[in-house]
């Protein structure tokens with residue numbers, strides 16, 4: 001049975017007198033796959049930071065994996081959360097091998113030092129690499145990979161610990177069309193598996209929503225425009241309100257495309 005992995009009640013974040021998140025109520029169940037869309041500065045990354053137990057709300061309550069932020073040791077919570085973002089990627093040493101980038105997730109570190117890895121970790125890392133289309137890449141240096149390959153390594157790293165919640169901040173940003181399609185296809189396959197955790201993905205483009213994603217949140221100026229099942233939330237009308245322009249939305253075989261009218 002599905003359990004609740006995120007429960008936000010009246011969550012606000014204020015920084016330097018600016019309201020970055022404004023009274024957000026949100027609930028995510030373990031079998032849901034969410035996409036979060038909104039203009040630059042809408043608060044998407046801030047929302048993800050709270051979901052990652054990396055930031056506390058200024059007011060309101062946020063339960064992550066059924067633990068209330070502020071009352072739980074976040075260092076116990078974080079290993080159960082996979083988080084892939086550009087900020088995380090910057091911490092990965094360029095000369096680290098792909099295998100070590102993924103393996104070190106088991107120890108919540110970046111950069112291999114003298115840890116002894118169990119063979120079970122090694123086998124899991126190799127399986128995760130092959131699931132993300134990275135067979136044959138184990139010995140390559142992270143810095144020598146293409147953007148698309150690096151993004152897939154980051155996701156492989158974030159699922160290495162078998163998390164209960166997977167957070168992806170713009171996983172397809174800067175990818176060319178082929179690399180994007182490859183990644184969106186892999187994410188769709190991953191999302192379809194009942195063994196996969198709850199997923200929350202921030203993106204700027206509806207074209208990057210994998211087939212099988214179930215829910216959407218549209219954010220504007222820190223406030224929710226709409227949040228709910230994908231078919232109800234992701235409409236031309238809601239996108240137009242979110243981006244402040246008239247937008248046309250099309251859907252073909254579970255993939256979306258949008259443009260201004």
Ligand SMILES: Nc1ncnc2c1ncn2[C@@H]1O[C@H](COP(=O)(O)OP(=O)(O)OP(=O)(O)O)[C@@H](O)[C@H]1O
Pocket residue numbers: 015016018020038039040041042043044045046047
């Ligand atoms: N520590 C901070 N102090 C002051 N302002 C901040 C801080 N962190 C974020 N902000 C501001 O909060 C707003 C929301 O930022 P956030 O990164 O969450 O937006 P976003 O929707 O992810 O944007 P983008 O799509 O451009 O990545 C921005 O205007 C940003 O400048």
